[in-house]
Amino acid sequence: MSTGRGPGTGGAADLHAHLLPGVDDGPESLDDALALVEEMVRQGIEAAVCTPHMFDRRYRVSEEAARCAFTRLRKEVQRRGVRITLYLGAEVRLTEAALDGWTSGAVPRDWGGGRYVLVELPMQEVPRNWLELAHEFLVSGVTPILAHPERYPAMMDDGGLIEEWVDRGGLCQVTWGSLLGTWGSGARRRALWMLEQGLCHVMATDAHDLVKRPPDAQRVLGWIREQGGEETAEALLGNAWTVLLGNSVENLLKVSWLPRRRRWWRLWEG
Numbered sequence: 291m292s293t294g295r296g297p298g299t300g301g302a303a304d305l306h307a308h309l310l311p312g313v314d315d316g317p318e319s320l321d322d323a324l325a326l327v328e329e330m331v332r333q334g335i336e337a338a339v340c341t342p343h344m345f346d347r348r349y350r351v352s353e354e355a356a357r358c359a360f361t362r363l364r365k366e367v368q369r370r371g372v373r374i375t376l377y378l379g380a381e382v383r384l385t386e387a388a389l390d391g392w393t394s395g396a397v398p399r400d401w402g403g404g405r406y407v408l409v410e411l412p413m414q415e416v417p418r419n420w421l422e423l424a425h426e427f428l429v430s431g432v433t434p435i436l437a438h439p440e441r442y443p444a445m446m447d448d449g450g451l452i453e454e455w456v457d458r459g460g461l462c463q464v465t466w467g468s469l470l471g472t473w474g475s476g477a478r479r480r481a482l483w484m485l486e487q488g489l490c491h492v493m494a495t496d497a498h499d500l501v502k503r504p505p506d507a508q509r510v511l512g513w514i515r516e517q518g519g520e521e522t523a524e525a526l527l528g529n530a531w532t533v534l535l536g537n538s539v540e541n542l543l544k545v546s547w548l549p550r551r552r553r554w555w556r557l558w559e560g
């Protein structure tokens with residue numbers, strides 16, 4: 291994987307990964323976390339933002355717990371000489387509490403110059419005030435990136451919700467695995483649609499472990515290069531670096547996906 295857009299070895303930047311040991315539904319132990327990080331490197335990832343769930347009903351990871359687990363992991367990664375740069379961020383449930391938490395400094399933001407926040411929604415429904423909350427972030431100079439819109443049932447049914455989010459100034463992150471069918475055919479279809487419509491700003495692994503939710507990026511990237519062209523692949527990879535390095539959203543290239551041939555089956559059948 292080579293982008294030529296980020297620093298270091300020319301690898302990819304991953305803005306969404308659950309790598310911290312023992313804080314959420316990511317790896318349970320430090321050893322598991324290290325195995326996952328090593329797989330990230332094998333997948334061509336050079337920089338990754340650790341994004342534990344925060345302000346979530348199930349996982350209420352505190353800033354202190356996240357930072358403590360992050361320090362432990364990073365120390366061991368450095369000791370072992372693993373070639374990856376880790377950052378600390380969060381995946382926050384888009385709520386009033388998250389907005390307050392952001393304002394009070396309770397959300398780690400050691401990436402993106404503090405200008406971006408990764409947000410998620412409940413799977414069951416899109417909250418009525420979701421666009422108002424996004425607006426509050428935007429007016430304070432922070433751009434929300436919606437994690438995996440393709441996986442929300444409401445957005446699988448209605449792509450207009452995704453268009454509305456982007457029209458209001460939000461960005462979208464599609465999960466690599468969605469294109470492999472990890473989340474079912476509905477999510478796969480919506481992910482492809484987002485790529486075709488120019489509604490996918492960045493791709494990320496949302497990695498949790500090596501088995502159920504691995505950082506499966508290489509195969510999809512190869513397919514994107516083949517089907518969408520080198521330029522599309524490079525734009526997707528470049529966007530992630532642009533955001534990670536905190537560059538201005540005005541400079542963010544919107545990806546237009548123009549598949550030369552619709553041979554989608556080639557991805558998930560071999």
Ligand SMILES: [Fe+2]
Nearest residue numbers: 306381437496
């Ligand atoms: Fe996640």
